[in-house]
Amino acid sequence: MKKIISLSLLCLLFFSCSDNGFKNNNPYIPNYNFSITFDLNYPAYSKLNYASNAVYYAGPEVGPKGIYVFYTGSGYNAFDAACPNQALSSCSTLTLNGINLVCPCDKEEYSLFTGQGKLQYPLKQYRVEKIGNILRVYN
Template identity: 65%
Template sequence: MSIILLISCSEQGIRNNNPNLPNYAVLIDLNLNLPEYSSLKFVSNAVLIPGKGVRGVVVFNTGSGYNAFDVACPNQALSSCSTMTIKGINLLCPCDNEEYSLFSGQSKLQYPLKQYRVQVNGEVLRVYN
């Protein structure tokens, strides 16, 4: 007797089931040799890429890899105040002054940051969903 077991799983476990944020296609290639992205070679540095995703994408060097998150406040409906800003190693939502860790994407609220995948290919980072 044979038993076939089908398991569905997402790559890297990234889930973006947030009713506040739409799912837009993201594909960004960042060359770390270019001056605007070279700071990403160093731990705890972040770079904002406007005009991508919902409200822009921030890429962050964790020291053991890279994280990429949308800068739309995940616990707010889209509005004039729902675009976050970089505050050290966090993103700050001006709607509610909530901070989200760029290391984990977490805060004390219900929804974490909307995360994108990052693939490292030499000196090029590919951010995608």
Template identity: 80%
Template sequence: MKKIISLFLISLLFFSCSDDGFNNNNPYIPNYNFSVTFNLSLPQYSNLTTPVNAVYYSGPEVGPKGIYVFNTGSGYNAFDAACPNQPLSSCSTLTLDGINVVCPCDDEEYSLFTGLGKSKYPLKQYRVEKSGNILRIYN
């Protein structure tokens, strides 16, 4: 009987794990494991200290098109800079347009607040942690 109860508790623990509903699967954008930090005290990231501003970062560790980091006013969002509804190509790097990003391939516009556009896939979102003046973006 103890074995059955132990097995039940272990299986309950295993199946009750949660990923906080975070899903960034997209057939057009590969999953890259990365972690990059931004020091908000540095001039190149100072726009992120003001709400409703974005910064584009294109280091080699974040994938072929880079990322956009956006200050929502109540936190930060980070999105892949590749068009979420297009295969990777020369025109599939999103461009910043105020509080939105636009895909030059199809002129689809996506919100940096929500990541949503009108097409099937939203922007590919990454996790963001803030500690003092340091932002950590990771997948």
């Protein structure tokens, strides 16, 4: 009886764990473990204090194409700057077009609000945490 109760509790614990729906798999974009902070008081990142603004960051610690950080008005999104439906190449760095990112390879557009486009894979999203005036983007 004790074994059954222990097994039931173990199963309950295992199946109650959640990843908060966060999925970050894309066969074209490798997974890079990183954590980077942005101080919203700095002029280079102050645009992120206003809704519908994005900042591109291309430091070596975030992968081969960089990241885009976007303020939706109610929260922040961070996306990989590599085209999600193309192999890494010289034309696979997304470019900013208003509230969308555009892939130069196939001219596909992706929303910075949702990460969605019309093709199979959406933008590769990263986690964002805001503490005071500091944004932390991480994978």
